[in-house]
Amino acid sequence: MKVLVANLGSTSLKWRLFDLSGGTERMLHKGGFERVTDYPKAIDDCLAQLKDAGQIDSEQDLAAVGFKTVIAKGLSGCVRLDEGAVKAMEAFNAIAPAHNPAYVSGVRLFAQRVPQVPLVGLFETAFYQWIPEAAQRYGVPEAWFEAGVRRWGFHGASHKFIAERSAELLGREDVANRARRLYVDSGKSAVQGPPLRVISLHLGGSSSITGILNGVAVGNSLGMSPQSGLPHNNRVGDLDSFAVPFAMRALGLSLDEVERQMCKEGGLKGLSGVSNDIRDIDAAAKSGDARAKRALDFFVHEARRWIGAYLVQLNGADAIVFTAGIGENRSEIRAGICSDLGHLGIELDPQVNAATRATEAVISTPRSAVRLMVIPTNEELVVAREVKRFLENI
Ligand code: AMP
Numbered sequence: 055m056k057v058l059v060a061n062l063g064s065t066s067l068k069w070r071l072f073d074l075s076g077g078t079e080r081m082l083h084k085g086g087f088e089r090v091t092d093y094p095k096a097i098d099d100c101l102a103q104l105k106d107a108g109q110i111d112s113e114q115d116l117a118a119v120g121f122k123t124v125i126a127k128g129l130s131g132c133v134r135l136d137e138g139a140v141k142a143m144e145a146f147n148a149i150a151p152a153h154n155p156a157y158v159s160g161v162r163l164f165a166q167r168v169p170q171v172p173l174v175g176l177f178e179t180a181f182y183q184w185i186p187e188a189a190q191r192y193g194v195p196e197a198w199f200e201a202g203v204r205r206w207g208f209h210g211a212s213h214k215f216i217a218e219r220s221a222e223l224l225g226r227e228d229v230a231n232r233a234r235r236l237y238v239d240s241g242k243s244a245v246q247g248p249p250l251r252v253i254s255l256h257l258g259g260s261s262s263i264t265g266i267l268n269g270v271a272v273g274n275s276l277g278m279s280p281q282s283g284l285p286h287n288n289r290v291g292d293l294d295s296f297a298v299p300f301a302m303r304a305l306g307l308s309l310d311e312v313e314r315q316m317c318k319e320g321g322l323k324g325l326s327g328v329s330n331d332i333r334d335i336d337a338a339a340k341s342g343d344a345r346a347k348r349a350l351d352f353f354v355h356e357a358r359r360w361i362g363a364y365l366v367q368l369n370g371a372d373a374i375v376f377t378a379g380i381g382e383n384r385s386e387i388r389a390g391i392c393s394d395l396g397h398l399g400i401e402l403d404p405q406v407n408a409a410t411r412a413t414e415a416v417i418s419t420p421r422s423a424v425r426l427m428v429i430p431t432n433e434e435l436v437v438a439r440e441v442k443r444f445l446e447n448i
Pocket of ligand 1 (some may be wrong): 259
């Protein structure tokens with residue numbers, strides 16, 4: 055069974071092709087285009103590359119195209135992306151303006167280009183379907199909640215991968231199995247051992263932190279929109295809601311302009327004034343740029359705040375896991391986040407941490423009560439697995 059997982063940006067198309075036949079999970083091909091101006095052509099070029107590489111003879115060889123879709127009105131989980139589902143995504147474009155419009159137009163183009171291939175989306179909100187009611191709420195009138203103003207949570211595919219893989223690495227096959235079966239039995243599989251408490255830090259262009267109890271999420275730092283929680287590359291992160299009307303009045307900004315700045319001029323870019331890429335910000339900070347240093351300090355500060363929240367919600371932690379571009383590659387950020395937490399039984403091994411890059415590793419000292427780990431994420435594999443399950447159950 056060949057499943058193509060397509061990652062759609064407003065000007066990028068990236069893909070991975072998996073073979074999930076029998077019990078196998080093999081990645082056959084990966085590729086992508088940046089600065090895309092002609093999306094239909096990019097889709098054709100993607101399919102041509104798969105043919106040239108000998109991975110498919112025709113589109114008919116694809117069992118499905120899977121998408122890491124973000125959010126839709128009234129829909130979550132793993133679903134067929136028919137026109138109704140696309141319209142439901144479109145209805146929530148304003149919640150995820152940097153993500154949803156690209157999926158809405160991209161999925162429609164795939165539907166035109168490969169009409170006979172099922173298109174299936176695993177929503178980033180799916181992993182949070184079972185978070186406690188209190189973790190879903192904001193203090194707003196009920197009509198706002200019903201309209202969609204609630205904490206949804208995102209990065210579900212990545213944090214689900216970490217839920218499964220961390221449990222495997224910690225020798226907890228019971229919890230790994232529970233996480234694997236989450237969308238089959240809503241996290242009801244039995245757990246034999248003591249509770250397994252994991253805090254997963256997906257730190258990258260978008261960043262979020264999730265508490266996971268026995269393979270099931272208890273909350274996520276991303277709330278109603280992917281602009282919330284930690285500061286992102288250029289998106290704002292958590293902000294007092296009264297800042298918006300205040301900025302409109304004080305700075306004479308229109309609502310559209312405030313929205314644009316919160317999506318494109320905020321986060322690490324806005325704070326540092328340097329770049330939306332942490333490599334550039336780090337280089338500037340090392341050469342004495344005070345704003346760049348402040349941006350990094352703020353990022354670390356916010357990450358620690360969310361770790362604190364989940365340490366309380368989970369009543370401690372067995373493991374804290376770093377993943378994604380920053381989490382996997384930036385040892386100084388990891389060191390900043392883990393500093394001075396000995397009183398909580400969290401102790402980083404500085405040498406192992408400094409030497410760890412983009413590979414699975416335990417980076418805590420042997421005496422640390424909480425295991426600190428780096429686990430490269432694999433969101434596309436999670437999508438492919440759920441798409442396979444979806445196809446087998448229809
Ligand atoms: P992501 O969205 O997961 O691709 O993460 C993007 C962020 O991770 C950017 O701020 C990059 O600077 C950082 N990043 C990604 N790859 C690396 C790398 N190999 N070395 C250092 N930083 C990286």
